[in-house]
Amino acid sequence: MPTEGQITEPVTTPAVPGPPASPSAEPIIEAVGLGRDFVLSEGPFLRRTRRTVSAVRDVTFTVQPGEIVGYLGPNGAGKSSTMKMLTGILTPSAGSVRVAGTNPSRQRTRLAREIGVVFGQRTTLWWDLPLRDSLTLTRHLYRVPADAHAERLAELTGLLELEPFLDTPVRQLSLGQRMRGDLTAALLHAPRLLVLDEPTIGLDVVSKSTIREFLLKVNRERGTTILITTHDLGDVERLCDRVMVIDKGRLAFDGDLPELRATVPTPRVLVVDLVAPAPAIQVSGATTVRVEGPRQWLELADNPARVVAEVTREQEVADLTLREPDIEGVVSALYRGTVPADNTRA
Template structure:
């Protein structure tokens, strides 16, 4: 187990079981149990920034909800800063911050600054501390021109930055981020990541991050945990995850003209050719620089890009290894980079509660 023996966040044999009813016939319903989290144990030390990843429905959000006190575990023990979240949720709320990527803690019809004023009162933040934190967060997250704008008029990236500021106004010791960069453009993602790095370095805030964007993990976290079907399958450094899952990145090469498949040194290999464009797969744990340099020296190169492995593909391969068929490029469809997510929905998001 990576992390300290006695962590700031502690889970011991935690389970969460839901009872689901489904119709099986006329006037008949069947009840069955769904185990969303299955005997999970881990520790997160104060000041750690940890990635918590897995496929959709793996149990990530359920874990976060138990850590915040929204859900009560069916079995096992949960402690955050020595507090049982489900028994003392109000006291814990003053020590944690939560950002749900597809929900918001902001008031949809009010200007952004009004949401912050309401939180000032709700958390009973001392006036001087509130002003200091607000000024700092507004500057670091680039919110100065947005404070008087109603939340409904903010773009997804602007709203996400607003939500992160709201979660940090009361100086929480731990920050839970559930898909914080979902649907954001490249610039917004970069701003959020840089802010989180500074927050962790300067204030020692403990961060537990769930995301499907592997770049979030690579740029922010030294440690990663993988959950699948409610079970913790991996806990260690990111490089170890790549090795365990034998994940691959994809180098997309545009040549001046159509040519036979590029001759690349093993283990890199061409997995697709479409006119002058070729796709080459290579181990995610290896640098792309030598491969790029070799191709540039031998071929008429016009452009290239590197696509990161889709996190679900990494985990699927780690948990269910299989022989890759020649020409199998389903995960590298043209024009679709890994991790791309549709933009904001037209309807207001659901407000999160903690």
């Protein structure tokens, strides 16, 4: 994958856009006992000591073709190290990994034909060139035939509304426009797997929505598998079929969002709008945690129907809203260690 202003080793086999991926028994990502250690040098120059730090430890998971998987974790948890091993930038210290049928660190050229990568804080476009020229260079890098490139470029620029910016130098693009350009570059060779690292970081609400809807369309219509790391939990709720959470280098959770919500002891909240302000509501099976004028928030420890019946019987209620635990609160609870470490699946 190219870095800014640099062309890396060329790909020798043309990649032509094709129909959506068909179901396959072979995982597109298979990691077994994956680990990565780093050696740190510390102390004064003449008396430095060395110690080994495990960034990733015994991580095992598979990703099937067509999935959209969120890979979450706090800063320093091991997300970036895992992604670098999956894309061939780092060699594992332990375990094994295969991506799209390749060994990533040993078959980088072959892997490049199968994956597209977007890093939210680093562009793969050429800074001083117009966007159109950057995308043309990408075509030559991946040896995509001209007719396939033209067809794919027209499709992607239409979906991402990039036509007005194709002749604008990359350095003059807004962050949202550049991110859409990076997505186009990553998908021009029709990869089977799209790896995204913080793709909506720093974007406004409209740009985030555009990118999320585009990713869903690419996944649905092309069958492209998507692995995404993000701190924006709106991305997770809108995009992801499945969530993996890594903390302190180990996989702490692997499942879907309903499973995550069920696993983490985050209470549901009943929001009660009274006809007039009143003291905090006292009912069994619920605790009033906040009062603002006529509105009160009750954390539920019992059957919501029973609590609602008791509240409406004792209070003059204008409106009621039951709020499920939001994903941000759930993941925060997971980071704090309130979930057993065996909520994972191979």
